[in-house]
Amino acid sequence: MDPWRLRERAYNPGYVGQTETLFAVSNGYLGIRASFEEGEPSYRPGTLLNGFHETWPIVYPEQAHGFATTGQTIVRVPDGTAIRLFVDDDPVTCETTEVRQFDRALDMRRGVLDRSVVYQLADGRRFRVDTRRFASLAQRHLACLRYEVTALDAPGSVVISSELLTPRAAEGPALDPRQSRALTEGTLEPGLERAENVRVIRTWRAARSGLVVAVGMDHEFDEQFVTHVRTKLDGHRADVAFQADVQPGQTVTLTKWLAYHHGAEDAADLADRAGVTLLRARGIGYSAALADHERVVTQFWQRSEVVWEGASAAQQALHFSLFSILQASLRSEGHGVPAKGLTGTGYEGHYFWDTEAYVLPFLTHSSPNVARSLLMHRIRMLPAARRRAREVGCAGALFPWRTINGEEASAYYAAGTAQYHIDADIAYALDQYVKVTGDADLLFRHGAELLVETARMWAGLGFFSQRHGGRFVIHKVTGPDEYTTVVDNNLFTNLMAAENLTLAAEAVDRVRVESPPDFRTLVEHTGLREEELATWRRAAERMYLPYDEATGVHLQDDSFLDQAPWDFAATPPERYPLLLHYHPLVIYRHQVIKQTDVVLATVLLPDRFTAHQRRQIFDYYDPLTTGDSSLSECIQAIAAADVGKYRSAEEYLVDAAAVDMADTAGNLRDGVHVASAGGTWMAVVYGFARYRWRSPRGPEFSPMLPTRARRLRFPLRIHGSVLDVDIEEHRVTYSVRHGDPVTAHHYGEEFTAVAGSPVSFSGDYHTHDAAPGPAPSDTA
């Protein structure tokens, strides 16, 4: 198995849904599903642009005050993957022509998708079609398809029809809530269009959101040999056709450029910009454009690759996970990371806490500029979050549970708006980013305001309860586990709220001292009053943490342990995920967990628990966790490693890595699971290397080697330096690749690595299930 290449060596029409996702190419701005150039067979071909969406009024069969009103759905934009081939005027496709050879490979090291198909016509003539496509990471508005037809043994008159297809609307209603919601009517209205020779530029407008997309398509070909025969536009299709008489051994080559620009701007402006993108692409030419793209990919791997020696399947899966994040985020500037990246329309293209909790850890430690861009994207949502807070009776700012444009789009508050923890997840990610990168500028100029407004939300949401000995309680919230909703004192939420409150108070103090002008601006923007800080600190200190004396285990919430046990033995595999087979009330009244909740708290805030408590928690909650969410296994892997259950940890790691590679969730066709991809990195780095950054101790490691690995290596970017961590069976080496010295801890022992002087520790780093060793930041 090639650890760098995902390959499909045969024509598998039954898996087009999955392969359209798996082989998609994307740069974080522009994503193209891996539909065949021939157009058929297909599941849902599509090109998606980050942030390009339609809105619709959410209609509730029973309305209530403050319910989210603005539905948002990513919509497919005109797609340029179709390049149809005709030989002697007959169409050549996998469905109608005999396929002699088929080979498709996503080359993750280069960021390109290649395909080679040998067709044999009814008369025995064979033609090979070689295609390559990429969504440029160097120029994010640009995608390129290279198309080559070779006559293998006989001549043929070849017509190549390069198309741009506008998706038809009206998809059926989604019964699976994880899919994209149906838009019940056509959404894209045609605008101006320009066709000139082999270049076409068209614009469309999403009727309700008002967003406009301009799509340009241009072609390069050998004019000596190939004839441009027509350029035709109709309502749903633009078609530029070429003709050539191909001799045996001869190859016709077509380069197809696609340019996408979208925004709220004037269609003519966007069309002009698409024209400029095409012009520049043609100016650079195919080889140079490809090289520019590959250079970015190479740099990504240099600063990001997790090297897993000893199991090529594991290495391939790890590459795919990181490649998925690359594709979902790298050029997302100005936008977020949709739950499915740009590989499918699942979850409507919404941004969730997935970004902050699962994707940012990796990006913060490898591509901090991308992490910063994503945090800025959240910060720009502050005005909408303030409005949303008012609507639902909160102080400060409440970020939407799911959104594209900043407005709450969750139409089921119990597993949406009630997940107030989104505020704290963002605050936590922001703090990690600032601590790990040292980028105080973001904190001073923007981040502090976000921390203030989220802290205010918490201070207003809970109250000091007489009945809880004056402790600060937070009621009617939903934690990460969506199988238990609208509860009192969800432990995860309370702990994360305390963290948020503390971080806000600390940040305000820091800005005041370190950057007085920014402090003045902060006070001006927020009307911050000094006494608020005292309240936040007091609420954080006196935060109520539900704990059961009888069993000695922390409670997921006040009443979790009061619920009936779920009869796992009587639940056959086909009844999972439970959410598709049981009424929510049935699920809610049982001790059954969709995704880690208390366990996630032990992973994010390990210092709030003793090692013993973390073990108690893992032992109690892990068996109750269905993993019906792809956000779960990666966290279970980290927690299992933390408590010394390395075998479980490795199984969970494999599960996390397999969610897309093996389509274990069964919904790969709707897009990859970006959060699980980020979580897979976390499972290795937070799990097996047991890395964590908690104040005041900074970076800490207690690494162990998975049984399937001979050696594990990965870089971490810390305060501008790159620290390489190299875990072998009997040695762990920390070396600074470049930059300032890095001080960290290895199993509690402080060390400083200086560029050129690696620090090594000897020991037995084989995993064997036993009592846990000392854990990061163990306060017990």
Next chain:
Amino acid sequence: MDPWRLRERAYNPGYVGQTETLFAVSNGYLGIRASFEEGEPSYRPGTLLNGFHETWPIVYPEQAHGFATTGQTIVRVPDGTAIRLFVDDDPVTCETTEVRQFDRALDMRRGVLDRSVVYQLADGRRFRVDTRRFASLAQRHLACLRYEVTALDAPGSVVISSELLTPRAAEGPALDPRQSRALTEGTLEPGLERAENVRVIRTWRAARSGLVVAVGMDHEFDEQFVTHVRTKLDGHRADVAFQADVQPGQTVTLTKWLAYHHGAEDAADLADRAGVTLLRARGIGYSAALADHERVVTQFWQRSEVVWEGASAAQQALHFSLFSILQASLRSEGHGVPAKGLTGTGYEGHYFWDTEAYVLPFLTHSSPNVARSLLMHRIRMLPAARRRAREVGCAGALFPWRTINGEEASAYYAAGTAQYHIDADIAYALDQYVKVTGDADLLFRHGAELLVETARMWAGLGFFSQRHGGRFVIHKVTGPDEYTTVVDNNLFTNLMAAENLTLAAEAVDRVRVESPPDFRTLVEHTGLREEELATWRRAAERMYLPYDEATGVHLQDDSFLDQAPWDFAATPPERYPLLLHYHPLVIYRHQVIKQTDVVLATVLLPDRFTAHQRRQIFDYYDPLTTGDSSLSECIQAIAAADVGKYRSAEEYLVDAAAVDMADTAGNLRDGVHVASAGGTWMAVVYGFARYRWRSPRGPEFSPMLPTRARRLRFPLRIHGSVLDVDIEEHRVTYSVRHGDPVTAHHYGEEFTAVAGSPVSFSGDYHTHDAAPGPAPSDTA
């Protein structure tokens, strides 16, 4: 103030919405809103038929398993109230012509609506229009409008156009969840039609539900004097016009008959039946038909009237309450009682627990045949309730929270499906009916099966919890208070479930002994196993009842007292009802109550509490109760009286009686509040007379006289006898009007009243707020 007549003495165009409701005439099958014959001004004129509804697929913006799928909405059928007047071919209406006199009166003693209007034309001529209408209680498919025009001082050429108008569809979306949901497209499809002379019969079909309605209209007039000028039908209107030249002092009289039949039958059959109804009406003639109708009303009052001496306003309000129930239920055979009766489309014409909890007490004690019909209507829903139980993971049968056709129509499960208590409410009402009427036949043949299936639901819903000392707990339910949803161990639900379980076990034992053939059928229908009874009894005995040792008060649910207090002082009147101004989560996280919950438990199951506990409960919960539901004040009145707070009780009684008379809820235009009407009767009889029937003691009274009353009298039908209760300031008299002797208790003292031999007790029955006297069934 005339206690029997609601009067409107001036033309009030600003109140047409309210008066259309208040002056509606209805017989429980057929209801006609009090729109003017002139057609305008109007709010929402309409004729409603009990059970005639359209269905629609409920579309959720976020779907989940087991969500209700079948929306049901009562739809207005073609309306025959319009009788337009033209003098010299100019229309005469309140809007276009000067109104010299206007008098409208609903005569509740006779069950007719009269109106008299004197119009003065621009040239000074005056014409009086006198109209009377009734929905026949003798022939439920029949309504009649009598229309008279009198030339007061000058002749005129008069045209009278009698119309039948099909409502146009497409009402706007309802933002207030208490209104009818919008149907977004036309729902009635025209079917066959017959027009013959002055008789028109048309049929329509509701497209999705498939229900068909046939409407007939016929006319009687003096053919010597009046000429039939045309009969015209178009898509939305049928119009039969008459002409007469009227001399001063002369009167033109038109009798308009309307016949309605609906069902799933063939349109032609229904049209034939409408024809027969019209034929019979014309055969009987106006006077006899009216007399037949009035006879039923008179009988109703004889067996039902609560006489309140000393305050005509109170007497009028009481009459209106009972008249509302009469109109909503009396001829409902085969159908239920919509929350708004047939006076408006509020709550979509759905049947709720309102019927069992608020309407059946009165009917059981006055019109047991109507009560039986309504219980049979529930029993016929058992198959659907069994299916619904399966869908939501329950055993036995789960009745829909709101429905017309038996399918759950609640699209917000937190305040719908989660109100499992509906099962127990039905069981309780059934038991009360059987005990009070002695109708064991209903229990043996049908009721026992309902009790078995509802008991099974409870046995499956809860569990014996280790953490609660082996007690039976019931989690994730919503009690009556919809401002607190999806909680653990709602006290009301647990107590009512225990009652249901006990009643089921008792009923099975009774059927086994008293009616072995019915017992065999029961076992056959339900597969009942003997050990189930033991489980039910054990669950009932060991039912967990949340109680707070610290405050000494029963908890509404496990976590109610943990919630923050609501800041009532900071909530201005315009922010009520809270549900229209706060997100549900804000309401849920506070100690604020929409409608009585624990307090209702003390009213329905007084023997489960000591008098001291009931007082504690009232004192704690009453101040937290907003009364944002019209189901609340009447219960608060009963509970207040029970704990000796007679002043509060009287205020709550006035509030309950005023909800329609004074439109205190602000939504009278959508229909009357039938439950509050029934609750008003309960507030008098259960509240002030402090009547209750609890096994094994039977009927008990501890009467007190409201300050506004000199004397209070009402009949109760008990085991076929009519017991008149007569409360004076210093004497209470119990007399059997007819039937067997009745044994009951007066302030704990047993007595037996025999026909012809009243039993009197002397004492001071003036109310004065003090410690409560002995309460019914006080077990303390």
